Amino acid sequence: MECRILSIQSHVVRGYVGNKSATFPLQVLGFEVDSINSVQFSNHTGYAHWKGQVLTAEELNVLYEGIKLNKVNQYDYILTGYSRDISFLEVVVDIIQELKKASPSLVYVCDPVMGDNGAMYVPENLLPVYKNKVVPLADILTPNQFEAELLTGKKINTEEDAVKVMDLLHEMGPETVVLTSTDLRSKNGDQFLVALGSQKIKNPDGTSTSQKISLDIPKVDAVFVGTGDLFAAMLLAWTHHHPKDLKTACEKTASVMHHVIKRTITYANEMAGPGKKPSPAQLELRMVQSKADIENPSIAVKAKVIEKTSDQKP
Secondary structure (H helix, E strand, C coil), rough: CCCEEEEEEEEEEECCCCHHHHHHHHHHCCCCEEEEEEEEEECCCCCCCCCEEEEHHHHHHHHHHHHCCCCCCCEEEEEEEECCCHHHHHHHHHHHHHHHHHHCEEEEEECCEEEEEECCCCCCCCCHHHHHHHHHHEEEEECHHHHHHHHHHHHHCHHHHHHHHHHHHHHHCEEEEEECCCCCCCCCCCCCCEEEEEEEEEECCCCEEEEEEEEEECCCCCCCHHHHHHHHHHHHHHHHHHHHHHHHHHHHHHHHHHHHHHHHHHHHHHHHCCCCCCCCCCCCCCHHHHHHHHHHCCCCCCEECCCCEEECCE
16 A cells, blocks of 8 residues: 655755655655655755745645645645744644544654754744644654653653653653653663653553653764654654554664664765864765665664553553
8 A cells, every 4th residue: 555644844955854854765665755845945054054945834835735626635644843933833733633634544743843952943932832732633753852841841860750751742642752862871871872762552442552662872973964854754664664563663763873874974984084073064864875774774773661561441
């Protein structure tokens, strides 16, 4: 069966971020991807210069209207990432509600991009829209620690705190929650980043099963752009292939990331030369070169189950 995704994200002419980061890997894995570009920039904003256009809420409506008029607005998945405009985000909400009404089995994967390292990089008035309108529609949610804390109003200092925060996010709507990065200390030392995931599945007989996992992801000392967008896209793909096995889906997702980042940093360091810091252009993800790893990742990151429950009556 053909599987079609509507992806509403940013676009860059040069490099990999937003839709450019998500589309190729999803297509390689056999998905049809319809892209709406929320912005069109020459390159990501980490370069010294960038130019481009921003799609307005009205223009988004017009594009969607065209799809609808041709009666080709049937989707299996919706994927959204960075948005910095409240009216644009509200139109996205309207589109998701309409598509979910038409197709109740549609899965919405939401990366609630709001900030990192204790600082918001979108206007603060977007938080209540995410909290009250976007997250309740999401089936799969991929916040980092800071975004999860913003959405729940709870701080994460321990693994137990993270588990509670993921449960609070489940209560808001999503069946699957993955904290893509946290400040928690890995038992393997400072060279690893801790990510956690939680999945609650309602069974047809009214019982439910739940699984919580943690991953220790090797750190790389460089700033990459577009990795969050790649993570959300790969989580969509691998949860599609392993719908009731979050552990396997996360292992494959994190392993794709590991292979792409490793190849990117090796290339960037070679290009920059000994003792020199790679430029943003040299650090663009080596996506095409990683095609084989995207299609069939060898497992480089293992997940461990930290909690498993089943047969709970709702």
